[in-house]
Amino acid sequence: MMMTDTSDYLARLDAALRDVPHGIAAEIRAGITEELSTLDPDAAEARIAQLGDPAVIAREAMDAGGFVPPAPAVAAAQAPAADQVSVPATRTRGFAIAAALTLSFGGFVIPFAGWVVGAVLVALSSLWRTWEKVVAIVVPLVLGGFSVLSSLTMWTTSGEATGGSMSGDGLPPEVPNPLLPTWYDVIWSSAWVLGLLVIPLSGLWLLWRMRGRSAS
Structure with a gap:
């Protein structure tokens, strides 16, 4: 059961780090994975609680590096249509x-x-x-x-x-x-x-x- 919780947390972490530059995201993911793999189930559960929401970790990584996440693909596709002005x-x-x-x-x-x-x-x-x-x-x-x-x-x-x-x-x-x-x-x-x-x-x-x- 604990293995499932750890896997689920790492999966959510991967999703949250999607917009973080690859090098930083890989470093964060590898560090957390290595740390959780050395802990017993109870300690791993407690550590996951300390780490908190993966979205918060990703946001802090972006803020620390001064990175701005790219706009969603849907918004980017709609932007030209919004700016486009029809010419009589x-x-x-x-x-x-x-x-x-x-x-x-x-x-x-x-x-x-x-x-x-x-x-x-x-x-x-x-x-x-x-x-x-x-x-x-x-x-x-x-x-x-x-x-x-x-x-x-x-x-x-x-x-x-x-x-x-x-x-x-x-x-x-x-x-x-x-x-x-x-x-x-x-x-x-x-x-x-x-x-x-x-x-x-x-x-x-x-x-x-x-x-x-x-x-x-």
Whole structure:
């Protein structure tokens, strides 16, 4: 019966010394085992009572050596989850890249509506400064408006010129040279070329401005 008590005490001692550095734990365990093995059952029982709770022995060993027991495995596994902070989608680089590409090419896939979607996505992203968003959205919008106005002006001017030539004033209508573009053709073509170039360049410019930035 006494052997069982001694074995049980040593087993509890091993469990208590689990977090104590191996060298110190082995020394304590060997000393107590050797001491109890030299005593008769009654003396061993009395000595176990004097030694006290194995948890107290382990704590005193840790305090004497200045050691801090490691955190339990469960707590360590849960710590990253507790510290982890979810980042909104609008603050991620993936969202910003998709927004810039939609601004550049969305209008070619779905005329005008695709560009509007890209502009909204760019406005929602937090990876650009306000002035960068304004430049990327307003400049193509202004050029687009200029293109529309130029087109309307071209058609109005062309219609008036045609009407004047057919007014019956006795003068033969002027026949334009088909090989030479008219002034309104130049304005109209230039406006649309600028629009077609600036719209994709605005999104690519945003991608260039975003380099080195990350969600914060």
